[in-house]
Amino acid sequence: MASYGGEFRDVRVTNVEKDGSGFTSMLDGDETITSRKIVLATGISDExxxxxxxxxxxxxxxxxxxxxxxxxxxxxxxxxxxxxxxxxxxxxxxxxxxxxxxxxxxxxxxxxxxxxxxxxxxxxxxxxxxxxxxxxxxxxxxxxxxxxxxxxxxxxxxYPPPMKQHSKLAEQLGLKVTEIGLIEVGQSEHGVGFTSIDGLFVAGDASNASAPSIPSAVADGNVVGATVNLELSQEAFENS
Ligand SMILES: Cc1cc2nc3c(=O)[nH]c(=O)nc-3n(C[C@H](O)[C@H](O)[C@H](O)COP(=O)(O)OP(=O)(O)OC[C@H]3O[C@@H](n4cnc5c(N)ncnc54)[C@H](O)[C@@H]3O)c2cc1C
Known part of the structure; x- marks a missing residue:
């Protein structure tokens, strides 16, 4: 990941806020991170x-x-x-x-x-x-x-126990969660994983578009990633 310019941080995100056209995320320890897009891939937990x-x-x-x-x-x-x-x-x-x-x-x-x-x-x-x-x-x-x-x-x-969101972020952001505990996402001709908040996406088990399994989460992450990349590329093109 690092060789492609990515950074992996093993730290809990405690809060996410829409901030103009981007987002501010608060991490444990009071550090904040700003970003143009967010992908929630926070999974589910079983009750x-x-x-x-x-x-x-x-x-x-x-x-x-x-x-x-x-x-x-x-x-x-x-x-x-x-x-x-x-x-x-x-x-x-x-x-x-x-x-x-x-x-x-x-x-x-x-x-x-x-x-x-x-x-x-x-x-x-x-x-x-x-x-x-x-x-x-x-x-x-x-x-x-x-x-x-x-x-x-x-x-x-x-036994398939009831599921709930692993993190409180969906609730904190006011995202719609289905009866069985998954975040409701939409799709369009431009991609998948859209939520009611512009620029904020959901991938993997946390989403109601993905079956709870590793292959589904990986496949969903792939197409949600491409969707985010398309938005970023289009915005960069418009601003160039
Ligand atoms: C006992 C068990 C056995 C399984 N066996 C199989 C199997 O054999 N084959 C198979 O295909 N699937 C299996 N699964 C399902 C599989 O584990 C999941 O479908 C898959 O891990 C989903 O990937 P994900 O990345 O969407 O979510 P997760 O793997 O749940 O990852 C979400 C990550 O987000 C982190 N996170 C959550 N909230 C925050 C926050 N606020 N800040 C920072 N990080 C946060 C979590 O700590 C976690 O690391 C099994 C599941 C269980 C419980």
Whole structure:
């Protein structure tokens, strides 16, 4: 990056303000930086259920993305948390990985009669007892403890937790955030990643135009970068 004139700073941006035709960003430690454009690539964070062991095993036996972590656990004993309509559809993806599947409702009444029948007809077990803990070592899940004292052996567990913006910048800037926690961006014939603030763009997981994965974030960063470059080049041309 440095060889192309870029600079990487490992510091938190605490505030961004529109300042004439550009921006002033405040960094931790009270340093300020001015820029003509801003790309927010601040990502998302996941909101974990308050169950012992969930966070500790996150990414190591407890997963959110079957496309990222499913193949490695195919045909193994799997579990999935189904606590809303979206996760009913998600459970079908997990069944496609392994027919040895237990659906955990964690004590919630989310499954209608038709869904229960569809699951049980396919040999999917339904466990209604609330979950007390996820048990395992640092790199794998071994079992799931239930409130009634039973323990169910599972090799991996899937659940897509609700997402929220990793940084407070979207809120501070008054950007529109969708119901599922992503910044709403627009596109035009001139590019992608536009927000309601002229000159401020969003790329990667933070944006509702990118699926939460590394290839999508990289691809989005590529085209948002080109969009910013086009604006800067046009402005330079106009001012030359
Ligand atoms: C457990 C887990 C496993 C995953 N496995 C896979 C996988 O196998 N394959 C795959 O494709 N994807 C996987 N993903 C998803 C992948 O990590 C993300 O899609 C990708 O990292 C998104 O990139 P990003 O640059 O948009 O955001 P991020 O990688 O989240 O980067 C955002 C950066 O911005 C920084 N930041 C936030 N706010 C501020 C601020 N105010 N000031 C300064 N810096 C700030 C953050 O600290 C962070 O470094 C996984 C995610 C998780 C949680």
């Amino acid at each position: 974990f259920p308050e169950i012992d062991g969930f966070e500790e095993l996150w990414g190591n036996g407890v997963h959110h993305c079957p496309y990222c972590h499913g193949y490695e656990v195919r045909d193994q004993p799997l579990g999935v948390l189904v606590n809303n309509q979206h996760t009913i559809e998600y459970a079908k993806l997990i069944y496609n990985l392994s027919e040895d599947l237990v659906v955990f409702t964690d004590g919630q009444e989310t499954l209608g009669e038709a869904t229960r029948s569809a699951f049980t007809e396919r040999g999917i077990e339904i466990e209604n007892e609330p979950i007390r803990a996820f048990n395992g070592s640092s790199d794998s899940l071994e079992s799931i403890s239930l409130e009634d004292g039973r323990e169910i052996a599972r090799h991996a567990f899937f």
